[in-house]
Amino acid sequence: MKILLAEDEKDLSRALKAILEHSKYAVDAVYDGQTAVEYASENAYDALILDIMMPKLDGVSALKQIRESGNYTPALFLTAKAEIDDRIAGLDAGADDYLTKPFAMGELLARIRSMTRRAGTYMVKKLKIGSVALDTAEQELSCENSIRLASKETKLMEYFMTNVNKPLSTNEIFNHVWADDSQADPKIVFMYISFLRSKIRAVNGDIEISGREDETYTLRSVTDGDAD
């Protein structure tokens, strides 16, 4: 699982990064709100941890921009100020949880686990990229034709559609989509990419998943007409 950490206090950021990495999370650390927005638009994360008071752009405004771009990655605020107004503004901006400093590391880790477990339950159920629509409740992919998807295909398609134009590594995909399946082998990623590619063609979709086996994959719209 990959986490974006936006915290301008360098010492705290370093300590958090070390502990999160020790707990097997991959961490991108940034030190202001503006950079957090940029990172969130270029990479796929499983959780965002944001400080409220940051230079350039505060955490609440940063999360607002992230949410406006259609990004619903679970987010948690860290704040030094235990003021109620800050917490309300943060939650209303689209945060899922908050912690007031100082906090116990064990509690932060538990809240991250809780938040990522719930991820997707409140998600938009209808996604659309180009002319291709995904209905996650019905597991249906449609464009000119419609076709049913298997449950993992739906989850994979949802991951691509909520991270359009971002390169996703085989590992990131595997950890996100097959997180609940300890028997799975990362080799399965390419097979499911192949299924989705064929199914996008079967509905005459104007999107494509580029990338080669075991490398990174990106979902894009193709503008030059029929994908045939």
Next chain:
Amino acid sequence: MNGIYGEYRPVLENIKDEFEKRIEEYTQKEYEKSGIRIYEHLIARVKEEESMCEKCRRKNLPETPESAMKKLHDSIGLRIVCSFIEDIYKNIKYIKAFPDCKVIHEKDYIRHAKPNGYRSYHMILEIQFPCADVYGNNPGTFYVEIQLRTIAMDSWAALEHKLKYKKNVANQELIIAELKRCADEMASCDVSMQTIRDLITETEN
């Protein structure tokens, strides 16, 4: 009275047999090349005289050999049922290469499924056959309708056909919606099976 096909009935049977023979020939050739039988089974028929007459009446055409063999194009019909989607397109490639035939109409309901979920490839061929036709031309011009589909599409179409000709089906709207869902699920299986076959073949090579 000779029936709606008149003296041409044997010619139609001959053309039907000729097509069956050609399809078996190229399938054999393809099998020797790739180890794949590109069709699973084949149904060929000359349309029953009774249903041809009924069709003429429905289309407001006189019940004559001309209507049956010139105005309408399905006096000879073939259905080629394949195991995999790509096999359908291989068959089409071979059929289009028949030197005495011309495709006068084709519709790809696989890439462009009908709203109810129906999937198949339809084509109508015009063939120059060394026998006189109703206009006295020799070689004569005859028509053959060909439908190509996978086994899954075929069983779906059979069920849908049953629904279409049955009146007063209980919960009709619900059944139509569920049948559409089945079509999309079967299409999903067809596409996945094709993809797995491709992945296996890639590994072999």
